Structures are given as C-alpha cells and as structure tokens.
Amino acid sequence: MGNDDITLRQLQSxxxxxxQTIGVRYFSELTNLAILMEEVGELSRLMARKYGDQSFKSGESADNIPSEIGDILFVLTCLANQMGxxxxxxxxxxxxxxxxxDLDRHKNNPKL
Known part of the structure; x- marks a missing residue:
C-alpha cells in the first residue's frame, strides 16, 4: 500500500x-439506505450514458463516475458503522x- 492507502478499518474510523465532527450524527439506517439507492442511481445514470445507449445531456460527463463511486462507498460505510x-x-x-x-463455475462457462 502507498502512503495514502487506508485499510477498511481505517476507512470506517x-x-x-x-x-461525529462534521455530520453531527448519523442519519437513520433507513434514510441512509435511501441515500445509498439515490447514489447508485446517479452512478447508473452516468454508466448508461458512457457505456450504454443513452447520450449525455448538455453539461453532463463521465468525469463524475469516480465521485459517485466514492459517494456510494461513504454511505455504505455509514451503514456498516451504524450496524456494527x-x-x-x-x-x-x-x-x-x-x-x-464459483471455483470452477466461471472457468467452465463457454460464454466467458
């Protein structure tokens, strides 16, 4: 790991x-689940435009994909923390x- 890499335990911490310092407190688990679904939807929208058949609207770009993945990881980490x-x-x-x-499943899949 490089100097900026963190472990999953460090991420959760x-x-x-x-x-505790900036967010004041965790949102409820159900609120965070709804936020997680919203963030996944935002990633899905960008993925559909970059890799699917939809085109980007004016001002949209795939540049936000890493940010959306970060948002998903943040909220997922909140949920894990809340549930211990x-x-x-x-x-x-x-x-x-x-x-x-899946030890042999994918190796034996002729579609792959």
Whole structure:
C-alpha cells in the first residue's frame, strides 16, 4: 500500500470521525439506505450514458463516475458503522463464499 492507502478499518474510523465532527450524527439506517439507492442511481445514470445507449445531456460527463463511486462507498460505510458491521470481515467472508461457490463455475462457462 502507498502512503495514502487506508485499510477498511481505517476507512470506517475516518467516516465515523467525520460523522461525529462534521455530520453531527448519523442519519437513520433507513434514510441512509435511501441515500445509498439515490447514489447508485446517479452512478447508473452516468454508466448508461458512457457505456450504454443513452447520450449525455448538455453539461453532463463521465468525469463524475469516480465521485459517485466514492459517494456510494461513504454511505455504505455509514451503514456498516451504524450496524456494527466490519467491512473487513464481510469482504473476507464474501470472497471465501464466492471462491467456494464459483471455483470452477466461471472457468467452465463457454460464454466467458
């Protein structure tokens, strides 16, 4: 990792510190879920225009895709913090689950 890289645990801590000092408090879990869906929708709109069949409206560009991904990660981190979920633990668990389930599945997929 480079000097600016942070771990998932550090990410959760930094987001929590930001919420406590600048954000005042966490929004409710349901509000944050709605915000997460909104942010995913914003990413979807840009992706549909860059990689799909839609065209950009005047003033729109794909340059905002990284920002939208950052917004999604921020809100997802808020939700994990609120529910006491370790992002490090869940991603490791998900990788193990996917590895066990898909060990040969994709290698044997003629579509790939």
């Amino acid at each position: 930094e987001v929590d510190d930001w919420i 979920i370790s992002l490090q633990d869940v991603i490791q668990s998900t990788i193990k689950k996917n590895t066990k389930r």
